[in-house]
Amino acid sequence: MATLSGAYRKTPLHPRHIIPIDFQSLKHVPESHSWPSSDHGGLVMRSQLLENSDDGASLPVIDLGDPDALILVGRACEEWGMFQVTNHGISSSLLRDVESETRRFFSLPAKEKMKALRSPGDVSGYGVARITPFFEKFMWHEGFTILGSPVEHTRELWPHGYQRFCEVMEVYQKRMKELAERLLVVILKSVGIREECMGWSRFPAARHDGPTPCTALQLNSYPPCPDPARAVGLAAHTDSFLLTVLHQASSIHGLQVLKEGTGWVRVVPVDGALVVNVGDMLHIMSNGRFRNVRHRVVVNQTGHRMSIAYFYGPPIDYQISPVVQDGSSCPGRFRPVTVQEYIEMKAKNLEGAISRISET
Numbered sequence: 001m002a003t004l005s006g007a008y009r010k011t012p013l014h015p016r017h018i019i020p021i022d023f024q025s026l027k028h029v030p031e032s033h034s035w036p037s038s039d040h041g042g043l044v045m046r047s048q049l050l051e052n053s054d055d056g057a058s059l060p061v062i063d064l065g066d067p068d069a070l071i072l073v074g075r076a077c078e079e080w081g082m083f084q085v086t087n088h089g090i091s092s093s094l095l096r097d098v099e100s101e102t103r104r105f106f107s108l109p110a111k112e113k114m115k116a117l118r119s120p121g122d123v124s125g126y127g128v129a130r131i132t133p134f135f136e137k138f139m140w141h142e143g144f145t146i147l148g149s150p151v152e153h154t155r156e157l158w159p160h161g162y163q164r165f166c167e168v169m170e171v172y173q174k175r176m177k178e179l180a181e182r183l184l185v186v187i188l189k190s191v192g193i194r195e196e197c198m199g200w201s202r203f204p205a206a207r208h209d210g211p212t213p214c215t216a217l218q219l220n221s222y223p224p225c226p227d228p229a230r231a232v233g234l235a236a237h238t239d240s241f242l243l244t245v246l247h248q249a250s251s252i253h254g255l256q257v258l259k260e261g262t263g264w265v266r267v268v269p270v271d272g273a274l275v276v277n278v279g280d281m282l283h284i285m286s287n288g289r290f291r292n293v294r295h296r297v298v299v300n301q302t303g304h305r306m307s308i309a310y311f312y313g314p315p316i317d318y319q320i321s322p323v324v325q326d327g328s329s330c331p332g333r334f335r336p337v338t339v340q341e342y343i344e345m346k347a348k349n350l351e352g353a354i355s356r357i358s359e360t
């Protein structure tokens with residue numbers, strides 16, 4: 001049976017592109033992590049960074065209980081490909097728990113974290129960002145990827161204390177799945193796409209024989225950096241799946257979003273809000289109407305920033321194609337592709353994946 005791990009396994013990584021550097025021992029940014037200022041993974045001079053776009057608009061913060069939520073969400077997906085959401089139903093205690101377990105993991109000495117290292121053909125476990133092989137320099141980042149249960153890896157770290165971590169991550173993934181599906185319904189409805197297009201989510205969660213959406217939880221850590229101007233937290237990229245729901249686990253700013261016609265805009269953390277962004281697959285399904293937004297992360301000298309990203313996509317065999325809206329004669333801009341094919345293409349080509357399925 002096809003699986004998400006199987007799709008990634010087709011592009012195994014070199015250990016050099018898995019093992020993070022020991023950030024705690026560094027007093028300077030080493031050559032391997034020092035980005036030329038002209039390139040900087042899409043980073044620009046600090047003076048060019050904006051909190052608001054040119055027209056004064058900052059990234060929308062949408063209350064899901066707002067009677068106009070449908071319109072606001074649709075507009076945000078078209079104009080930004082990203083928004084922050086409040087009144088989302090995820091309890092603040094769960095957000096605190098997931099944050100503290102994430103901190104517990106990344107605060108371990110480098111030698112300990114290595115016990116949870118991802119193996120070359122695998123996605124789950126501790127390691128650098130998956131996009132690393134596409135860049136000459138390394139990012140100021142370490143991550144822990146969870147596909148399903150993290151028991152195997154965390155048992156190595158805490159033989160008698162892994163249960164708490166695993167329970168929190170399991171509950172969090174359940175709540176995130178519900179939220180992602182709720183958001184997706186709102187997003188699709190906002191452009192008149194019928195809910196039935198999300199055929200896989202009509203199966204009650206309790207039914208184990210129904211198709212399973214592809215999901216993953218990515219814990220991100222950006223340790224304090226001695227020279228932030230030379231380093232890159234996460235280079236500019238788009239996310240692959242339909243939606244990402246991101247918890248900026250601290251008030252430390254770092255995430256930036258590319259607004260067309262304006263430039264890079266900071267995503268200022270709003271207490272209790274979650275960041276939602278459109279990924280490649282929703283861009284394809286909406287026939288390019290929703291932006292698969294480019295985003296990146298900058299680092300800072302004093303604070304240790306962490307974030308928790310939940311990726312939600314259709315089942316592995318699902319065929320993604322532009323969904324023709326009622327009455328629309330717009331030709332499809334993308335050829336149909338299964339989730340598995342797209343993930344394999346993205347693992348090999350990164351940004352090139354979308355153009356490989358473009359009809360124009």
Ligand SMILES: O=C(O)CCC(=O)C(=O)O
Pocket residue numbers: 218220234239246248254255295297306307309
């Ligand atoms: O750390 C962040 O704010 C963003 C993380 C991100 O873009 C990702 O995990 O894909």
Ligand SMILES: [Fe+2]
Pocket residue numbers: 237238239244295
């Ligand atoms: Fe991302």
